[in-house]
Amino acid sequence: QQPVQSPQAVILREGEDAVINCSSSKALYSVHWYRQKHGEAPVFLMILLKGGEQKGHDKISASFNEKKQQSSLYLTASQLSYSGTYFCGTLVSGNTGKLIFGQGTTLQVKP
Amino acid sequence: DSGVTQTPKHLITATGQRVTLRCSPRSGDLSVYWYQQSLDQGLQFLIQYYNGEERAKGNILERFSAQQFPDLHSELNLSSLELGDSALYFCASSDFPGSQQFFGPGTRLTVL
Numbered sequence: 001q002q003p004v005q006s007p008q009a010v011i012l013r014e015g016e017d018a019v020i021n022c023s024s025s026k027a028l029y030s031v032h033w034y035r036q037k038h039g040e041a042p043v044f045l046m047i048l049l050k051g052g053e054q055k056g057h058d059k060i061s062a063s064f065n066e067k068k069q070q071s072s073l074y075l076t077a078s079q080l081s082y083s084g085t086y087f088c089g090t091l092v093s094g095n096t097g098k099l100i101f102g103q104g105t106t107l108q109v110k111p
Numbered sequence: 112d113s114g115v116t117q118t119p120k121h122l123i124t125a126t127g128q129r130v131t132l133r134c135s136p137r138s139g140d141l142s143v144y145w146y147q148q149s150l151d152q153g154l155q156f157l158i159q160y161y162n163g164e165e166r167a168k169g170n171i172l173e174r175f176s177a178q179q180f181p182d183l184h185s186e187l188n189l190s191s192l193e194l195g196d197s198a199l200y201f202c203a204s205s206d207f208p209g210s211q212q213f214f215g216p217g218t219r220l221t222v223l
Contacts, residue, residue: 029209041113042201043113044212087154095209099212101156103153
């Protein structure tokens with residue numbers, strides 16, 4: 001079952017913050033976050049394993065609430081380069097890489 | 112550059128035809144994945160191979176088949192093509208199942 005992402009679209013000014021949520025109805029092994037720019041391949045951002053860990057990469061961080069099967073991606077002090085479509089991908093087992101992606105959240109950062 | 116290569120970059124063909132998409136994973140990666148991305152369906156997992164064997168399957172049509180060869184490159188075969196098969200097809204690779212996946216640049220298939 002496809003995870004649900006919210007919001008579907010976000011428009012920000014440079015320097016503003018955003019949160020993208022990903023919710024699954026299934027018990028998850030891990031959550032993967034990717035960013036895709038128009039016409040390009042998805043680029044890996046981070047993986048969160050069950051255990052409620054939080055990870056960060058520059059000004060982008062994420063959390064995973066194993067009990068709620070929810071993950072959130074936090075973008076702080078957004079830059080123009082953050083524009084793109086963000087996908088969460090969920091894994092129910094660590095034995096496969098069968099990522100089921102959400103429908104995506106389009107983020108547009110304006111000057 | 113992710114290190115994953117895909118050929119061809121673009122493919123235009125007619126309904127009813129058969130095409131083969133090729134993928135070379137990053138050096139050392141044993142897992143290869145195929146995804147289909149269309150406007151109305153998002154990124155859809157098709158199939159995964161690990162070290163030559165099928166590891167996981169998604170909603171892949173019976174008209175589609177794939178394999179991974181001893182040198183670890185993979186091919187996705189699409190037959191009896193329909194208009195609805197027009198999409199971007201991505202290949203990704205990882206060192207082991209469950210780890211981060213590196214996506215290739217994709218093959219854009221247009222069926223006329």
